Amino acid sequence: MSTEINAPDDVVIGIDLGTTNSLAAVMTPDGPRVLMGADASPLIPSVVSFLDNGEQIVGRPARAMAVSNPRRTVHSAKRLMGRGLEDLGDETDKLAYRIVDGGSSKLVRVAIDERTYTPQEISAIILGEVRRVAEAALGHAVQKAVITVPAYFDDAQRQATRDAAQIAGLTALRIVNEPTAAALAYGLDTSREGTVVVYDLGGGTFDVSVLKITQGVYKVVATAGDTHLGGDDFDNAIMARIMDLVQERTGTDLTAQPEALQQIRLSAEALKQELSDKTEVKLEIDLGADEPALFTLTRTEFEDLIRADLERTIACCRSALADAGVQNDAIDEVVFVGGSTRIPLVRQLVKDALGREPHTELDPDRVVALGAAIQADVLAGGTKDLLLLDVIPLSLGIETMGGAFSKLITRNSTVPCQAEELFSTSVDNQTGIDINVYQGERELVADCRQLGAFKLTGFPAMPANLPKVAVTFLVDADGVLTVTAREQRSGVEASIDVVPSHGLTRDEVRGIVRESIVHAHQDFAARELVELRNKADALVRGTRRVLDLPELPVPEATRAELEADLVALQALAAGDDLPALKAACQSFGDKTQTLADDYIGAAIKVELNRHASETKS
Amino acid sequence: MKDHGAESGLSPCAECGQDPGSSLACLACGVLREEPAGSNVFTRFGLTPTPRVDVDAIELHYLRLSRLLHPDFQAGKPPAVQDLAVSGSALLNEAYTTLLDDQRRLEAALALLDPDALERNKTLSPAFLMESMESSEEIEDARASGDDEALKHLAAGMRAVIDARLASAADHLTGDGDPDAVATLLHETRVFRRMLRDTGP
Numbered sequence: 028m029s030t031e032i033n034a035p036d037d038v039v040i041g042i043d044l045g046t047t048n049s050l051a052a053v054m055t056p057d058g059p060r061v062l063m064g065a066d067a068s069p070l071i072p073s074v075v076s077f078l079d080n081g082e083q084i085v086g087r088p089a090r091a092m093a094v095s096n097p098r099r100t101v102h103s104a105k106r107l108m109g110r111g112l113e114d115l116g117d118e119t120d121k122l123a124y125r126i127v128d129g130g131s132s133k134l135v136r137v138a139i140d141e142r143t144y145t146p147q148e149i150s151a152i153i154l155g156e157v158r159r160v161a162e163a164a165l166g167h168a169v170q171k172a173v174i175t176v177p178a179y180f181d182d183a184q185r186q187a188t189r190d191a192a193q194i195a196g197l198t199a200l201r202i203v204n205e206p207t208a209a210a211l212a213y214g215l216d217t218s219r220e221g222t223v224v225v226y227d228l229g230g231g232t233f234d235v236s237v238l239k240i241t242q243g244v245y246k247v248v249a250t251a252g253d254t255h256l257g258g259d260d261f262d263n264a265i266m267a268r269i270m271d272l273v274q275e276r277t278g279t280d281l282t283a284q285p286e287a288l289q290q291i292r293l294s295a296e297a298l299k300q301e302l303s304d305k306t307e308v309k310l311e312i313d314l315g316a317d318e319p320a321l322f323t324l325t326r327t328e329f330e331d332l333i334r335a336d337l338e339r340t341i342a343c344c345r346s347a348l349a350d351a352g353v354q355n356d357a358i359d360e361v362v363f364v365g366g367s368t369r370i371p372l373v374r375q376l377v378k379d380a381l382g383r384e385p386h387t388e389l390d391p392d393r394v395v396a397l398g399a400a401i402q403a404d405v406l407a408g409g410t411k412d413l414l415l416l417d418v419i420p421l422s423l424g425i426e427t428m429g430g431a432f433s434k435l436i437t438r439n440s441t442v443p444c445q446a447e448e449l450f451s452t453s454v455d456n457q458t459g460i461d462i463n464v465y466q467g468e469r470e471l472v473a474d475c476r477q478l479g480a481f482k483l484t485g486f487p488a489m490p491a492n493l494p495k496v497a498v499t500f501l502v503d504a505d506g507v508l509t510v511t512a513r514e515q516r517s518g519v520e521a522s523i524d525v526v527p528s529h530g531l532t533r534d535e536v537r538g539i540v541r542e543s544i545v546h547a548h549q550d551f552a553a554r555e556l557v558e559l560r561n562k563a564d565a566l567v568r569g570t571r572r573v574l575d576l577p578e579l580p581v582p583e584a585t586r587a588e589l590e591a592d593l594v595a596l597q598a599l600a601a602g603d604d605l606p607a608l609k610a611a612c613q614s615f616g617d618k619t620q621t622l623a624d625d626y627i628g629a630a631i632k633v634e635l636n637r638h639a640s641e642t643k644s
Numbered sequence: 645m646k647d648h649g650a651e652s653g654l655s656p657c658a659e660c661g662q663d664p665g666s667s668l669a670c671l672a673c674g675v676l677r678e679e680p681a682g683s684n685v686f687t688r689f690g691l692t693p694t695p696r697v698d699v700d701a702i703e704l705h706y707l708r709l710s711r712l713l714h715p716d717f718q719a720g721k722p723p724a725v726q727d728l729a730v731s732g733s734a735l736l737n738e739a740y741t742t743l744l745d746d747q748r749r750l751e752a753a754l755a756l757l758d759p760d761a762l763e764r765n766k767t768l769s770p771a772f773l774m775e776s777m778e779s780s781e782e783i784e785d786a787r788a789s790g791d792d793e794a795l796k797h798l799a800a801g802m803r804a805v806i807d808a809r810l811a812s813a814a815d816h817l818t819g820d821g822d823p824d825a826v827a828t829l830l831h832e833t834r835v836f837r838r839m840l841r842d843t844g845p
Contacts, residue, residue: 200719244707406719414711440741443715445734503730504715 039171039200039407040161041208041399042154044188046105046231046257047366049073049153051161051172052396054404059212059397062164070392071160075152076100077139085156093293097123097285099139103259104153106231107135107146108191109183109529114255121263121292123285134187134529147187147531148539151194158197171198173403175395177232178204179252179420181466182478183529185507190536200406202505205229206236207247207417208398209364212389214240221359224348226377226385227395228340229365231257235344237351246416249350249439251343256336258299258367264332265295269322273312276320302326303369330372337373341380350439361385364394416441419502426463426472435500438468445501449515456488460496464508477528478508486514559608563600566612567593570619592618654690655680665690665705668732669712676713676728685739685752693756695814697743706740746810747837750817751830758823765827768835776835783843799843806836 041052041059048070052061061069066087076089077099084092093100101124107115111133112126119126125138129145136143154174161169174197176188185202192199206225213223220240227234234252238245269291270281281287294310301308302324310322348355361383367373368391377385389397404410419442424434435446450460460483467475483496495515502508513520526532531539570593574581581589592615599608657664662672667683667690669676679688686693689705711717713736718729742748754761779802786794813829816822 201716244710402716405716408720411717414707414714415716416710416714441737443730443734444737445731501731501734504733 037171037407038165038167038169039173039403040158040165040169041396041401041403042157042172042174043205043208043393043396043399044105044150044154044157044174044176044191045073045395046103046229046259047073048230048392049157050393050396051157052393052400053161053165054400054407054409059400059404061393061396062161064160065163069396071153071156072102073105073153074100074102075104075149083152085152093123093289094286097289098125100124100289101137101139101144101149103231104137104146104149106255106259107137108150108187109181109185110135110146111529114529118255118263120282121266121288123288123292132527132530134531145531145539147191147194147536150188150191154191154195154197158195169197171200171403171407173201173203173399173406174199175203175205175208175399177227177229177252177254178206178234178236178247178250178417179232179254180204180506181254181421181476182423182506182508183476183527184254185505186527186530189505189507190531193536194539196540199505201402202507203399203402203415204234204236204247204250204417204506205395206234206250206364207238207245207415208396208402209362209389209394210236210238210240210245210398211401211413211415212394212398213360213362213386214245222353222357223360223362224344224358224381224383225362225364226340226344226368227252227364228367228373229257230367231255231259233257233340233343235340235347237347237353243412244414244416246441247418247439248353249347250418250420251347251350252420253339253343256339257365258296260336261299261329261333261367261370262292262295265298265324265329266291268324268332269295269310269312272320272322273314277314277317298324299329300369302329303371326371333370333372337376340373341376344377344380355382358383363387364391366392417504417506418442419444419506421466421476422468423464423466423478423500423502423508424475426465430472432465432467432470432472432475436502440502442502442506443504445499447497447499450483450496450498450512451492452489452494453491455491457491457494458486458488459484462498462510464500464510479527479530481510481523482526483512483523486519487517489516556603556605556608559605559612560600562612563596563608566615566619567597567600589619654687663690666709666736668736669709671708671712674712676718676725676732678728679732679735684756685742685749686756688736688739689743693753695750695753695817697749699744702740702743706736709736746807746814747830747833750810750813750826753817754813754823754826754830757817758827761823761827762830765824765831768828768831772832772835776832776839779836780839780842783839787842795843799840802836802840802843806833806840809833809836 038053043050050061050069050071052059063069064071071086072090074086074089074093076084076092076096078084089100093102112128112135115126115135126135127138127143129136134145136145137149158169172192174188174192176185188202189199206227209227210223210225223238223240225236225238232252232254233256234250236250237248239248273279273281281291298308298310306326308324312320312322314320358381361377361381363385374385401410402415405413418439419436420438422434422438423436424432425448427433435448436444450462452460462481462483463472464478464481465472465475466478469475486494486496493516496512497515498510498512500508500510510523512523570589574586574589596611596615599611654664654667656662657670657673657675659670659675660673662670664670664672667679667687684693689702713729713732715726715729715733718726742752751762783795783798786798809829810833813826816826
């Protein structure tokens with residue numbers, strides 16, 4: 028194998044897999060750069076639309092399908108990652124596409140016609156498009172990536188993101204927290220030192236992280252957030268107002284009309300964005316037979332709609348600062364990330380609460396991807412003087428007697444981190460122990476989120492209380508938990524069967540990957556058929572041209588044989604028999620090759636003669 | 645036990661023969677290793693068990709070891725080395741938080757001196773229980789009346805009491821102090837620390 032100078036195998040890109048938009052960036056000698064799509068924009072709307080013919084389209088064209096193809100156009104899939112129906116509540120009412128219960132796992136699925144898709148699969152389709160855009164921009168294949176997630180994503184949501192990458196055929200070298208990535212992007216520009224608060228309000232999630240930066244070490248000291256609070260909620264609030272107005276005027280409930288819902292969603296989003304610059308916006312709503320309704324919204328009214336949500340973000344900031352043991356006057360910088368930080372009220376509330384004017388020098392839509400590219404470069408062995416120390420956002424523990432939650436790893440512990448716990452049996456000859464793992468901050472497991480059920484088996488039968496199974500809970504640098512166990516008396520490595528509560532088992536992920544490879548084969552076969560048909564067409568046309576040249580006396584026998592072959596080839600090209608068409612193209616090509624060899628000289632002469640006579644005349 | 649942890653007496657690095665500076669990896673040659681039996685939070689920082697630490701030295705050592713052990717810096721290595729980086733970093737982080745937390749550091753030092761001491765001295769004296777009950781009631785009252793100033797004052801007092809007891813425990817450990825006395829002090833500070841948390845928001 029030859030060694031390539033650019034070794035594209037080693038290139039690691041940074042991907043911001045966002046609720047609204049996704050994009051990729053890569054490290055260059057001049058610093059991190061976002062990768063542009065064919066439309067000269069790096070932003071790929073995180074939207075997938077499934078067409079009638081089974082085709083999937085992604086990004087801007089998919090977003091354009093939202094109104095005409097509402098039930099099959101999926102947006103904001105990130106909000107579904109690692110979630111169950113019970114987590115989503117009435118949010119599903121405002122979605123034009125259908126969400127169904129996942130069956131064995133509590134994980135929700137998106138129903139498109141007869142098929143259902145996990146949020147991981149939808150995200151994988153988006154990641155595939157990001158990768159395609161990146162490959163086109165870089166001019167070579169991309170295998171490895173750093174993918175960002177909200178800092179407040181729990182284990183299930185992080186694992187879901189890793190699974191999405193695997194389904195997309197990407198190696199996710201690291202899952203990085205979005206606010207941390209943003210801090211990296213800012214830090215590289217100015218070599219900032221001190222205490223930095225990153226306020227990240229995106230399309231679907233809110234994060235706040237407090238970092239201490241010294242000599243290239245980015246240490247997250249505390250993080251807090253809400254994985255269900257963002258621009259989508261502000262859109263929903265405006266949508267509700269518009270829907271109320273329509274109901275008032277016409278008595279129509281639009282909840283059951285997906286086309287109208289999508290149209291209103293797009294309008295609501297546009298109004299929200301306009302209100303960042305204007306103090307009042309208007310929308311004319313076509314009510315069909317009735318007079319159009321005029322919807323007006325002032326900035327003040329909009330601010331009242333979102334104020335409660337924004338107050339929640341401020342409460343998160345205070346709690347993160349308290350956890351970090353940082354007083355307001357010790358904050359050196361406040362950094363803004365995420366499209367929703369363009370809302371003037373956000374800026375004002377944050378400034379009032381933290382006493383610092385937030386930094387907005389870097390485009391809030393791009394800063395996370397830029398930071399991910401920096402981290403990607405660290406992992407690729409490029410940047411060496413940067414050290415990122417991140418934390419686990421939520422405490423992790425197990426269920427103990429009476430449904431109590433026993434914390435083994437507390438929130439804001441630096442990752443990687445681990446805890447060991449000893450378990451025993453309660454009856455004689457018991458050879459299995461069930462462990463339920465939860466994540467959260469409350470005292471009872473009922474108020475925390477179950478990550479999964481672990482079953483320890485495979486250790487020898489012993490009297491009750493005698494086995495000592497040491498279980499190690501290890502949280503890696505991605506913030507994802509793995510559990511290992513060993514029975515200490517027998518030394519037997521206990522085996523663990525993990526059933527994620529809101530996720531996919533390893534087997535399920537492998538199944539989806541296999542299936543997508545099968546699909547990829549079908550896709551490949553379809554493409555090959557198209558290419559062969561084109562080739563057959565070209566052969567037919569080329570041969571006819573040669574045969575029809577008056578100057579070339581092709582023997583009648585040869586001509587008749589070739590004519591028969593041509594008819595057969597055309598018949599095959601009209602059908603679907605790929606191997607037969609392939610064989611026919613091959614043999615016809617070989618046969619005409621001789622013809623071509625025989626006549627090519629003559630043909631060139633003829634062409635030249637004709638050319639000469641043309642120029643003469 | 646020496647006051648500030650002395651050089652560890654870690655065995656020389658198997659690869660380069662130098663003092664590795666940690667039971668998790670060799671700072672001299674950069675090799676990561678499976679932690680030998682008998683390692684503890686102190687050996688990970690190249691120290692012998694000690695009741696008091698030099699915070700700046702710990703911070704510095706932590707960063708040097710992190711730059712070696714953190715999985716980010718072992719990304720291109722074979723899977724076995726990457727696994728060592730994850731578990732090694734986890735053990736380093738555990739040691740770091742333990743050493744910088746007076747209570748946890750003293751408990752770790754005591755456990756190495758006398759593993760059963762804490763378990764043996766669980767029963768707290770009636771005098772201490774009286775003292776802590778009074779403090780607890782004061783906090784309860786201040787909380788009930790929403791008197792933040794009083795709460796702050798109580799918290800400061802509580803911190804002083806904890807610090808004094810921890811200093812006394814450290815002194816006992818530095819000298820030839822009796823493990824039972826140290827264990828008792830540490831149980832008492834545990835109670836006070838819980839109460840201190842209750843004074844918070």
